[in-house]
Amino acid sequence: xxxxxxxxxxxxxxxxxxxxxxxxxxxxxxxxxxxxxxxxxxxxxxxxxxxxxxxxxxxxxxxxxxxxxxxxxxxxxxxxxxxxxxxxxxxxxxxxxxxxxxxxxxxxxxxxxxxxxxxxxxxxxxxxxxxxxx
Amino acid sequence: xxxxxxxxxxxxxxxxxxxxxxxxxxxxxxxxxxxxxxxxxxxxxxxxxxxxxxxxxxxxxxxxxxxxxxxxxxxxxxxxxxxxxxxxxxxxxxxxxxxx
Numbered sequence: 001x002x003x004x005x006x007x008x009x010x011x012x013x014x015x016x017x018x019x020x021x022x023x024x025x026x027x028x029x030x031x032x033x034x035x036x037x038x039x040x041x042x043x044x045x046x047x048x049x050x051x052x053x054x055x056x057x058x059x060x061x062x063x064x065x066x067x068x069x070x071x072x073x074x075x076x077x078x079x080x081x082x083x084x085x086x087x088x089x090x091x092x093x094x095x096x097x098x099x100x101x102x103x104x105x106x107x108x109x110x111x112x113x114x115x116x117x118x119x120x121x122x123x124x125x126x127x128x129x130x131x132x133x134x
Numbered sequence: 135x136x137x138x139x140x141x142x143x144x145x146x147x148x149x150x151x152x153x154x155x156x157x158x159x160x161x162x163x164x165x166x167x168x169x170x171x172x173x174x175x176x177x178x179x180x181x182x183x184x185x186x187x188x189x190x191x192x193x194x195x196x197x198x199x200x201x202x203x204x205x206x207x208x209x210x211x212x213x214x215x216x217x218x219x220x221x222x223x224x225x226x227x228x229x230x231x232x233x234x
Contacts, residue, residue: 033209040211048217055223057230068232075228078214085213091215092209 004054033095043122044081050074073128080122087114 054071057063091114149159 030204030206030209033206034204037209037211044214044217047214048221050143051218051228052221052223055221055227055231058234063231069153071228072232075232078218081213082213085211089210092206096206 084118
């Protein structure tokens with residue numbers, strides 16, 4: 001399986017929590033969102049490539065039992081990534097609101113905590129699927 | 135210097151003010167806690183990954199004026215399902231393969 005920056009996910013959790021607990025400025029929050037976006041894109045694109053490759057093999061009639069098992073795992077993994085995408089977008093939306101209303105900063109914190117929790121699940125799946133660091 | 139100490143040095147170099155330093159050390163703690171992941175590959179590869187990521191984080195931390203200019207609308211992401219749909223793949227297709 002193509003390598004991705006698995007360890008990078010380890011940076012999202014503390015980066016987001018740091019932003020929530022120590023500094024809720026828009027700039028810090030944007031930095032966290034940027035890193036989150038970059039890591040999500042890297043991981044999700046790898047998963048999409050892998051699923052597409054296996055589906056092509058199935059269409060060609062050359063799929064192996066190992067690929068089928070991997071597809072099952074990737075199918076479960078993508079559910080977590082979909083949730084992460086939703087949480088990430090909710091976080092960015094909360095940031096947009098926070099830019100115009102200081103009363104809404106609690107929403108940013110909640111969304112950041114949701115992202116952090118999902119990051120842990122993503123790390124577990126990367127381990128299960130044997131996705132390695134670069 | 136062991137890999138963790140090298141990483142600590144990199145993160146401390148990135149973090150110039152107290153607030154960022156606390157964040158950087160927090161990152162190191164999280165990485166150290168990932169013992170299972172650290173055990174999966176050769177140390178050299180892991181350090182290479184650390185340094186590459188440290189560069190990304192460093193770039194973000196060192197350019198606050200650039201970050202100011204970023205339009206939040208560009209930070210939204212697309213779901214995996216939406217990306218797969220562009221390749222003509224949906225859950226029905228995947229399930230049909232898994233159930234075959």
